[in-house]
Amino acid sequence: MISLLHTADWQIGRVFSQFEPDDAAALFEARFKAVERLAAIAAERKVDAVLVAGDVFDLQTVSDKTIRRMFNAMQGFAGPWLLIPGNHDSALSESVWSRAQRLGAVAPNIVCCLEPRPHTVAGKFTLLPAPLTQRHTYGDLTDWFAAEPDEEGLPRIGLAHGCVQGILSEDIDSANPIAAGRAAQARLDYLALGDWHGTRQIDDRTWYAGTPETDRFRANDSGQALLVAIDGAGAVPAVEPVRVGQFDWQQWEPRLAVPSDIDELVRKLEQIGSGDVLQLRAQGTCDLAGHNRLGAALDAARARARALVWEGEALRLEPTEEDIQALHADGFVGEALQALREQQGDTDAELARDALLTLARILGAQQGSSHAGAGA
Template structure:
């Protein structure tokens, strides 16, 4: 009764340029940690093999250090690892794989399936048919040969491929590398382990995308899992157990502020989000000059709490209320200018006007703070 851990799209070496440097480093690190956790899980679950369905590396020319760190992260599981190349790390004439081999970084238990040849694990009772990518993009279905492959009878037969299932995932696919939806049936596979789609997805009882183990974009298609696959015997339907393994959920929020109590609600909502989350917050509506100061305090607190907090205030209009102007002691032409700028927010140079207003408000507040201190 062979048992596998199915994973894919580790994309080691990925950089997060949109984030602050320390967040970016932590998120990149998290992908290696995910591999370590997979190794630990594989060890705990005593699986017969870990199937990695491509895109192990994010790019061909990652640094030597990154290559070594990946294979080091796999140390906790000493059973066979079966890795195929994907579109990001295609087995070209010169590739990250040939470099890894030259470096001597690949441990004996890691089987790099870089050619379409049958891999037999007779003792464990299974064979693996790999369909690695040897070009960045391929038009033909690389799993075609599965149908004709000769395998010893009575052994569990596993397919391992990277690409997009035809007719199911029409959009949002990473590459045009096509895979027939009924491949598991036509090739009489017990299980077809797929990579490329970053969310966990069941195509049919024998065909699954594991998704990436660590989320890397704001898309709620159920990423951050690995699949624990049990196949009772050859020909039997596999049992697939979805296990969450990722550390950082990516959360996108859009909130509307109209009245001052909306700000309190925002605070509550932010508090509800898990601590290690990567949050993208977009605010709409309008806020008073004083309210804006409060909002900035709130965001500052939230920033400290999450792994990363990004916010977009471009649709948040600044209001200069009578109270604002009075509170800021913006008398005479200064007050008049604030009102002018408030109205100009809507115009072509709205951004400059809003910024100018904010600066003016902060200067006045600062002055007041100084005045109060006297």
């Protein structure tokens, strides 16, 4: 029996420019922590090897420090690590892999499979890797698997990075194709794939592990690795997803219409914690009082969350008569407020909403000042 830990798409060095600098730095750091957790899982479960199915690095130009840190993060597991390049870190003549070798960063137990040739691993299985040597190919780099003769009695494991044909929509011509049914056609006991960032089963012997640390707002079952147990050559593998990721990325798109919708959204925001990365896209309408409540809830949630991205361009502000009366806006100011309410239906809706909020804040602040002066 052999046991493997299958992972992929570490994207080490990824820059999260859509977030505030402190949040981006934490998400950058989390990818190294994920590798450390993978090493700990591999050691705890006593696997025979860790398979890393490409896109180990996010780009070729990561710093030397990042390269060293990544390989240092793997030190918690002393067994074999078997890595292939993907489309982000393809094995060009001069690449992040050649730099890693020159830096002396690659430990003896780490095998960077930069050529399509078989490896016998610890006398327990045969690895057939299909490394990408350029970013995009339009031929199937796993073709050679079928012609490779069996090593008697050893399970055959494929390792590749690309798109199994037939997964994407028919009108999408994806680069780096992998034939559907490759595992059966090439007599593989298991085909470990990378490129798809979520965990996904293709058939009994073919799986995408997904990225071990979620990196996008998409419900694709990411943040995991796969523990694979194979009783022997020809046996169907037993595959167990294991949680690795630190952060939970969520995308909310609430439609607001009545005050109770604001109540519900505020309640949900109160549950946000330090492990959450949230993108909130609100649409619909709310009154000024509701908008103020939502703003306060967002400010509180930002302080608790790892990262929170608010997109309120599609939320129309509809102050009620009570809102306007509470601001004591009459005469010219009242007319301006009414005009801004009406302009939210025009092409400059976002500008009108922002002006309306600004004017409301000014009036509210003046009101607060006058009350304070009266109390003095």
